[in-house]
Amino acid sequence: MTYSDQQTQIHRVIQYIDQHLTEDLSLEHLAKVSTYSPYHFQRLFKGFIGETPAGYVKRIRLENAAHMLIYEPRVPVTEVALKCGFSSLSYFTYSFNAYFNTNPKSWREGAYLERFPREYINSKKSKLSSTNPKASRDRETYNEFKWLDLSKVKVAHLPGCSTVNRYHTGSYVKGIPAVWKDLYHWGNARDLLEDSPLIFGVPKSNPYITPAEKNRYECRLGVKGRGIPGEDTDHFSGGKHVIYEFPEPVDYEERGMLIECYSELYSYWLPQSGFRYLGNPVELVEVKGIQGSLEIRCGIKAIALAIEPN
Numbered sequence: 520m521t522y523s524d525q526q527t528q529i530h531r532v533i534q535y536i537d538q539h540l541t542e543d544l545s546l547e548h549l550a551k552v553s554t555y556s557p558y559h560f561q562r563l564f565k566g567f568i569g570e571t572p573a574g575y576v577k578r579i580r581l582e583n584a585a586h587m588l589i590y591e592p593r594v595p596v597t598e599v600a601l602k603c604g605f606s607s608l609s610y611f612t613y614s615f616n617a618y619f620n621t622n623p624k625s626w627r628e629g630a631y632l633e634r635f636p637r638e639y640i641n642s643k644k645s646k647l648s649s650t651n652p653k654a655s656r657d658r659e660t661y662n663e664f665k666w667l668d669l670s671k672v673k674v675a676h677l678p679g680c681s682t683v684n685r686y687h688t689g690s691y692v693k694g695i696p697a698v699w700k701d702l703y704h705w706g707n708a709r710d711l712l713e714d715s716p717l718i719f720g721v722p723k724s725n726p727y728i729t730p731a732e733k734n735r736y737e738c739r740l741g742v743k744g745r746g747i748p749g750e751d752t753d754h755f756s757g758g759k760h761v762i763y764e765f766p767e768p769v770d771y772e773e774r775g776m777l778i779e780c781y782s783e784l785y786s787y788w789l790p791q792s793g794f795r796y797l798g799n800p801v802e803l804v805e806v807k808g809i810q811g812s813l814e815i816r817c818g819i820k821a822i823a824l825a826i827e828p829n
Contacts, residue, residue: 527751528553529567530686532560533735534753536576537723540583540604544576568688569733578733580604581618584611585728588627590785591795596623634727666779672763672788677801677823679757680716680741683750687736691726691774698738699817703806706740709747712806717741717755720802720819726774738804760801760823761788768805768818777802777822784824794826801825 532553536544549572550560564572584603587594594602600611600623615623621630685702687695706712723735739755763780781800789796803821808814 682739762823764821795829797825
């Protein structure tokens with residue numbers, strides 16, 4: 520089996536872990552998913568991901584829990600623990616303390632703010648103080664949207680489709696455009712871009728919670744039909760999303776501003792909307808070739824969250 524085949528198998532296991540966090544994710548079980556022996560699987564997984572399967576699963580569960588504690592304040596801590604795959608509150612609390620140096624209750628009440636780069640005005644709310652001059656002068660308690668234009672927030676249906684994926688691990692500020700460049704040229708050579716039902720990215724990590732070198736991002740090109748010969752395709756279920764469109768595509772280097780927009784969707788739009796979010800956000804992306812060269816321009820046209828009635 521080639522290096523590329525091995526990488527594909529490991530990414531399949533990563534996707535399986537994301538979709539089955541509350542289930543048995545033992546080494547033996549994940550090895551079966553990968554089709555390798557437990558010994559060979561563990562060696563490959565650590566080589567590609569930099570962590571053992573058990574260490575990776577535990578970290579993802581803890582980081583998901585940390586995110587839920589911030590952005591779903593009405594969900595009891597015990598329920599957060601169970602939803603993120605922990606069998607008992609005591610083990611969850613012990614593990615959370617060991618990883619974040621604080622207990623889940625304190626984290627929810629504001630200890631998480633130490634990981635965010637700018638001061639919050641009200642530590643009880645999941646909203647960073649805006650950097651615009653007026654907000655800095657007034658120092659008022661947050662009571663309105665400072666980054667989102669509410670007239671551009673809409674609920675819409677995204678189409679389900681098969682996708683061809685490329686993956687990035689590391690900082691969300693650098694490196695992702697190079698992955699889009701690879702996928703763009705791959706799709707362009709096969710005349711898949713113009714007919715693509717959807718071109719989007721999926722940030723799999725909260726960069727204020729996950730260490731930068733371990734952030735994961737998926738670049739996904741929607742394709743018509745069920746498969747592409749020689750390519751491992753995935754499925755995007757689509758469905759109802761809340762979507763915020765930017766006036767112009769946003770560069771990946773503006774991740775700080777993007778996080779502000781996500782924060783307002785999670786913390787203020789959702790609680791008042793009657794919806795709850797279902798998983799990782801989606802970033803609708805514009806990718807264009809630069810005439811006369813092999814370079815591309817890419818930017819985030821809109822951010823979206825899959826939602827359902829609360």
